[in-house]
Amino acid sequence: MASQIEKKLTPSRILIYATLLLACVAYLIPVFIMIITSFKTTGDIRSGNLISFPEVWSFEAWAKAWSTACTGVQCNGVSGFFWNSIKMAVPAVLISTALGAINGYVLSKWRFRGSDIFFSLLLFGCFLPFQVILLPMAATLGKMGLANTTTGLVIVHVVYGVAFTTLFFRNFYVGVPDALIKAARLDGAGFVTIFVRILLPMSVPIIMVCFIWQFTQIWNDFLFGVVFASGDSQPITVGLNNLVNTSTGVKEYNVDMAAAMIAALPTLVVYVLAGKYFIRGLTSGAVKG
Amino acid sequence: MAHSGVVSETASQPARGRLTQRLQQWLPKLALAPTAAMALVGIYGFMFWTGVLSFTGSTFLPSYEFVGFEQYAHLFSNARWATACANLAIFGLLFIFCCLVIGCFLAILLDQRIRNEGVIRTIYLYPLALSMIVTGTVWQWILNPSLGLEKLMHDWGWTSFKFDWLTNPDMVIYTIVIAAVWQASGFVMALFLAGLRGIDPAIINAARVDGASLPRIYLRIVLPAMRPVFFSSVMVLAHIAIKSFDLVMAMTSGGPGYASDLPAMFMYSFTFTRGQMGLGAASSIMMLAMLLALLVPYLYSELRGQRNG
Known part of the structure; x- marks a missing residue:
């Protein structure tokens, strides 16, 4: 303007x-x-x-934050929490993105009676205050023997991340001309072939948006981490919070800040390298959600 | 629900068996099945389950001895819940208002053909990539009553400067507003900037030709056209406010006492540390009700707008 x-x-x-x-x-x-x-x-x-x-x-504070600072009773720094977060975020991002791609494909190109209602019902997942599912989820994970495990956290993040990834892919695929799909159908291509051969190759930008959005969300999550994990499966956000709020001896702000930097670096690096996709996810997630 | 007919009509090729055709018809639904199951159980099933728990006398473990609305009665007579809700009102309103004003203002300034606009935009938005726990940790340090901002001002010669909001029960909720606005205002800027870019420059030019000043054009023409952006920003910010948990946890843990409690903190501490599961469930249902109270009118007006437009 x-x-x-x-x-x-x-x-x-x-x-x-x-x-x-x-x-x-x-x-x-x-x-x-x-x-x-x-x-x-x-x-x-x-x-x-x-x-x-x-x-x-x-670099003293960094070294201490990484390996010897106290996070409650244990004094092993945040390194363990950091790896937990990686072990949790990578599979959760991959699975939720894959599911979102398939859902988005069906909801835009293979619509059936009720598929729009299904989409609306799923979208409510983007708005859900998670407090309302914490208790049943904890009970269910416990029954499945997945309480306090990284696998449990991956499942939780997939279940509540898939609404966003589906939204991203559906809105992206809606923009792909239907004629393209129709032509492929006439050539004898089926459900799987059309997806793999035609849509996936053009999906790189939206896959990037999804990866970055999901990675940021999952890495930064605290609520699920603090409720569904304990001890050796807790993510970095919980580790950082424990470190900051452990009140033994003198408060070391330099160690707090070094730990905060360690927790912030992965998402900051991703943002600096691929901020364009991050902002796209942010605005499309908000406006359409 | 329109039936999109792109691929649903059967392209009957004699070479193919009926079975393959059947399979092709069922594949899309089959592909959705895992998500459908997850959503049905994870969203709606669990919501219902929490609803049921809120009518029971569950303490440390779920029990299914029903007590009617007793938990809700407890909740509404609970002083800590009252504080949490009052705090949410203060925090939510201030947070939304500040983010809107700052975000909108920066978007308008950025829309004046600014050199290096991309870099500036990146700077305004990076806090969103940070975890609320990181944000809370940093602001807790900056606002630290003895070593933070106060010491800085003393070093600069303003020795009477006093800033103890973090430990002052009456002011502590405002420290959370500061941190939250720092983190989220860039987001509103991005939404408004995208909206501003969608306005036809011809309209602005026409107004200019008519002799309208720039501030007047923005006030009278541009901002009214931003209504949809305004409403979706309010929705997203209100949603963030209702769910706010991490930031309080990292900055104050709800303290001093429970002076900076928010409903999400209340729910967490009663459910998971104090073993009052029924009361916790009731409080989470109330949080859901707050969200629906915002979401339903919003969606209603959105859908009506779509039908009319």
Whole structure:
């Protein structure tokens, strides 16, 4: 909606740029503080302030957060939690994306009586306050012998992630011309062939959106992790929270921040590398949901 | 429900057996079956189950001895639940309002042919990639009464500066608003920016020719056209507010005392740490009711709008 006139640097333009820049600083400063604090020593924290640079850049806090900081009774750092999160997120992302692709394909190209109602009912899963399913899910996982396991967490994330992935793929496939499918049908291609040969090859962008959206959601989840996991299956968010709220001895903010950085890095890296897809998922998930 | 006829008509090829044809007809439904089962059980079945539990006297383990509306009566006379709901009202309204104002304002500024717009947008949005637990941890440190912001201001010479909201029961809920707005306002910016890009520049130019000033054009023409974006932003933000749990957990654990409790925190602590499962179930049903109270009118107006338009 920009005007066609080439803009000169008028006072009002300068004001706009200044405001935008100020907002950038406001958004960046917490992570800046997190980074510099994580490289400080405990003494440095006492002598300096929030935004003062470390006297000496020290990796001590990172090492401690990774392997020796206390997260409750145990003092093994957050490394174990980190690997748990990877073991949980990778399969959950892959399975929910695969299911979403198949569902989206059926709900856009093989619609049948009732398929639209099914889609609406499924979409409610995007809005569900998860508190309302926690108790029965915990009981069910317990009955299946999957309480407090990574497998259990994977199942939970698939069940409640599939509504989003289905939404992404359906909306993407709706945009694929039906004529293409019809032509393939006439050539004798069936349900599976059309999906594998025609739709999947053009799905790379939406698969990216799904991967990134699901990875961010699952990696950052805390509620499922804290309710359905214990001890050696807890994800990084639970580990971080335990570390921060373990009140033994002096509070070490540098270790807290290093642990927070460790928890934040995977999703931040993904965001920096593929932010375009992340934003696409965010806006389409919101507007259509 | 329109029957999309792309592939549903049978392309009968004599070479194929009836069985294959049957299979082709059933394959799509078969492919949906796993998800259908998951949704039926995981969403609707479990919702119903929680509903049932909320009418029982369950404590540490589920029991099916029914007590009628007793748990709901307990819930509504519970002072902690009252605090949680009052906090949700304060938090929700402020959070939604601040995000809308900041997001909309930044979107309009970003829409003025800004150089490096992509970079700036990326910066505004990155907090959304972070876990609420990370956000809470960072803000807990920044707002720390002795070593955080207060010390910074003292170092800068403002020695009378005092900021103890994190430990002040009357103010603690506002610290959560600050952190949540920091995290989510970029999202509203993205939604509004997408909306602004959808407006026909010809309309703006016509208004300009008529001599309308830029702020006036935005106030009178552009913002009214943003109604749908506005409503979907409110929906998403309200949804985030009702579900808010991680952030409170990481920043204050609901404290001091239970001064920063939200319904999601209440539900968690009564169900999983205090062994009052029935009461916890009742509180989660109330959370569902809050969400439906927002969602149903929204969907109703959306569907009506679609039919009329």
